[in-house]
Amino acid sequence: LRKALAIGADEAYRIDTPALDGIQVAKELAALVKENGYDLVIAGRESIDYNGGMVPGIMAGILGYSFVHKCIELQIDGQTATAVREIDGGKETLTAQLPLVIGGQKGLVEEKDLKIPNMRGIMMARQKTLQVLPGIQAKPMTRDVHFAKPAARNQTTMISKDNLDELIEKLHTEAKVI
Numbered sequence: 001l002r003k004a005l006a007i008g009a010d011e012a013y014r015i016d017t018p019a020l021d022g023i024q025v026a027k028e029l030a031a032l033v034k035e036n037g038y039d040l041v042i043a044g045r046e047s048i049d050y051n052g053g054m055v056p057g058i059m060a061g062i063l064g065y066s067f068v069h070k071c072i073e074l075q076i077d078g079q080t081a082t083a084v085r086e087i088d089g090g091k092e093t094l095t096a097q098l099p100l101v102i103g104g105q106k107g108l109v110e111e112k113d114l115k116i117p118n119m120r121g122i123m124m125a126r127q128k129t130l131q132v133l134p135g136i137q138a139k140p141m142t143r144d145v146h147f148a149k150p151a152a153r154n155q156t157t158m159i160s161k162d163n164l165d166e167l168i169e170k171l172h173t174e175a176k177v178i
């Protein structure tokens with residue numbers, strides 16, 4: 001959040017609550033968006049906690065906002081947004097009225113527009129307030145039932161390049177690919 005402030009964000013919020021599941025996170029963020037009256041929310045596609053990619057869509061549903069997922073281009077003209085998103089086999093262009101939640105993806109910000117904070121920005125960020133808010137205590141909708149490590153794979157067998165018969169035999173009997 002400090003980095004965002006250092007590269008030009010006007011304000012930053014941290015909601016002081018543990019992230020228990022995607023629905024709970026979406027509820028917490030939706031409460032902040034509603035309280036502040038934001039009409040455009042741009043969210044990342046994935047997170048470092050659950051990596052489910054569902055928070056922006058759930059948040060849009062809670063707020064009653066339109067939602068565009070996998071957005072790679074965005075233009076705002078007044079109260080109308082034109083978004084391009086990736087779909088299987090191509091791209092789709094959509095228009096939507098604000099308020100809107102965007103689930104961003106690589107390409108939404110051009111590489112040349114990515115900023116690295118400079119010393120002046122870092123120093124200025126220290127003067128900006130990072131607002132720490134209490135959570136609304138939203139309850140998670142999921143719980144962990146079982147966790148297991150993946151089964152160990154078979155050991156790798158090295159076969160000499162000169163032993164083609166053994167390779168064919170193992171591919172047929174063990175790997176069952178031929």
